[in-house]
Amino acid sequence: MSNWISVKERLPDTDGKNTHEYDVLCYVPPREGCRQSGYYLGKLLGVPADDGSGNFWKVKTEASDWTLWGWSYFEHPVVTHWMPLPEPPEEAFKMWEQEQSD
Incomplete structure (x- = not known):
């Protein structure tokens, strides 16, 4: 059984x-003209368009409904599916707590 949720079915909180x-795991499928397909950590949080004056490359970028870490925003991300992230391992938190108390 797949845990992927279609954006047509519902959007994440x-x-x-x-x-x-x-944060959720997002999937951007391959499509013509898109070199950045794949899996991304991200969220449903708008990214404003940039007329090129605010970025290093002086290139216009499109607005997006999604914030994806690792995405350049020179291309518009078309997220089709997403899934909640799993809970972190409990033992990792216990190790961190132990380190803090030492």
């Missing part, structure tokens, strides 16, 4: 802030 609380 969002708080409209750039925190990692609402």
